[in-house]
Amino acid sequence: MDGLHHLKDKVAVIGVGNTAYGSFPDVDEYGLASQAFRSAVAESGIDKNEIDGLLVCRIPYYARMGEVLGIDPRWTMTMPPHGRMSGMGIIEAVLALATGQAKYVALLYANIGRSRRVNYGGDESPSVWDSFGFTSPGAAHAMMFRRHMELYGTTTRQLAEVPVAFRYHAGLNPGAVMKKPFTIDDHESARPIVAPLRLLDYCLINDGAVCLILTTADRARDAKQKPVHISGFGGRDSFKQSAIANFNFNFWNDEVQDAGRQAYEMAGVSHADIDALMCYDNFSPTVLFSLEGLGFCPRGEAGRFVEGGTLRLGGKLPTNTDGGHLSNSYMQGWALNVEAVRQLRGDCGDRQVPDVEVVQYVQATPCSRSIIYTRR
Amino acid sequence: MNTPTGYSKPLPRLDPLFRPFWEHAQAGRLVVQTCDSCGDRHFPPSPICPVCNSDGQSWTPVSGRGTLESWIAFHRAYWSGFQPDLPYDVCLVRLAEGPLLVSNLLGGTEGAKLGAAVEVVFDHVTDTITLPKWKLIRPT
Numbered sequence: 001m002d003g004l005h006h007l008k009d010k011v012a013v014i015g016v017g018n019t020a021y022g023s024f025p026d027v028d029e030y031g032l033a034s035q036a037f038r039s040a041v042a043e044s045g046i047d048k049n050e051i052d053g054l055l056v057c058r059i060p061y062y063a064r065m066g067e068v069l070g071i072d073p074r075w076t077m078t079m080p081p082h083g084r085m086s087g088m089g090i091i092e093a094v095l096a097l098a099t100g101q102a103k104y105v106a107l108l109y110a111n112i113g114r115s116r117r118v119n120y121g122g123d124e125s126p127s128v129w130d131s132f133g134f135t136s137p138g139a140a141h142a143m144m145f146r147r148h149m150e151l152y153g154t155t156t157r158q159l160a161e162v163p164v165a166f167r168y169h170a171g172l173n174p175g176a177v178m179k180k181p182f183t184i185d186d187h188e189s190a191r192p193i194v195a196p197l198r199l200l201d202y203c204l205i206n207d208g209a210v211c212l213i214l215t216t217a218d219r220a221r222d223a224k225q226k227p228v229h230i231s232g233f234g235g236r237d238s239f240k241q242s243a244i245a246n247f248n249f250n251f252w253n254d255e256v257q258d259a260g261r262q263a264y265e266m267a268g269v270s271h272a273d274i275d276a277l278m279c280y281d282n283f284s285p286t287v288l289f290s291l292e293g294l295g296f297c298p299r300g301e302a303g304r305f306v307e308g309g310t311l312r313l314g315g316k317l318p319t320n321t322d323g324g325h326l327s328n329s330y331m332q333g334w335a336l337n338v339e340a341v342r343q344l345r346g347d348c349g350d351r352q353v354p355d356v357e358v359v360q361y362v363q364a365t366p367c368s369r370s371i372i373y374t375r376r
Numbered sequence: 377m378n379t380p381t382g383y384s385k386p387l388p389r390l391d392p393l394f395r396p397f398w399e400h401a402q403a404g405r406l407v408v409q410t411c412d413s414c415g416d417r418h419f420p421p422s423p424i425c426p427v428c429n430s431d432g433q434s435w436t437p438v439s440g441r442g443t444l445e446s447w448i449a450f451h452r453a454y455w456s457g458f459q460p461d462l463p464y465d466v467c468l469v470r471l472a473e474g475p476l477l478v479s480n481l482l483g484g485t486e487g488a489k490l491g492a493a494v495e496v497v498f499d500h501v502t503d504t505i506t507l508p509k510w511k512l513i514r515p516t
Binding site for chain 2: 119121122123126128129130131132133134135136139142143144146147150151191192193194195196240241243244249
């Protein structure tokens, strides 16, 4: 996405909202998304009828969503329920706003996987490898982490630093699903799911919904909330080995590096400027891969980099201050982007990063993306 | 997914694209798709060559040798047929000819390390299906 530098700070987030997170068997995606939408609209201060752009993700039918909300947009986009669409969706919304296709875009995400007992493996996601019993995104990440252990000597105790830090953050977040702190030793003795990964390396599965409202920077000046600007973004996909789903032989290192470089260059910032990182954490190894890809540490060094609380509030690089997917809520990246906005507004209470000016979002996935948010 | 033989694990789908792979496996041959134009060898099969996008492709035998690129142990059964096998080992193998395959590692993981030599073992799981699996080549 080089050549988009003129879009720096041209779009801002003026409203965010989310439901409670948990198990809600009596509500569907539309019901949950509506709640998040109402919160986001209310805090933005705009009239919902001004919203003329709609992006939905993991919501079955965009038109039903528009019917429920009572809006007839000029621009609509629907995205599949894959855990990599938040970064892609937000970037698409920026482009729609920057090109005048819409004035206000509402991005909606809902997940009812908990109450409907989604497994994320087996017959739900058939693949070439089923007859060998190889299934689930967790297994693909276990496969990558074993390689990382072998190549670089990374240990499971180093890996534990990731979920331990995020659980600590969740304890400071009243809305988080899992708040009880645990130690590295607890991580080491947790039940293995697909070894070398254990239960505490796996993200939650919970119901909930998230909404973000974006508009152009000039319109954002009149918004009720202090606008948070989208200052940079970048992306790179990796599809050539998609037969092994959610897997990359080199940990998406090249792709995250490329996405990060585009985002840093567009925003005009570098690693030292990043006050907090929001890092897609479907499984704890993804965070190590992201740190190496972005260049916060050299390749292969992420295990050592995270030792001693680097990712905790007060550490060198506070990461996933809401608790992330591992402990706050599995909103597939959407809630992490909301947390970036709330940090920059100073709305985070006990988990607030002091003097925060620049927050980066990253997703190391088959569609790697990074977005840099700033306050002006 | 019970079969007349009582085999209760998922079986491969024999769609037109994949069928030759499983027919060759049944005959004790490990094959990959090879492009008639550029020679690229790939698995899984593809309707056109992913490198040069031409149509002509043939199934060609490979050596049955490769290197271990990763291994994991399932402690959870996503299909009930795997429950009695827990924990079971899954491996990632790079064929000597290039393509990456996922399969089962038989004979345990003792001595497993990145790049370790492995060889194919044909596991006749039903009358019609043979799964190519792998074992570490250990010094005798």
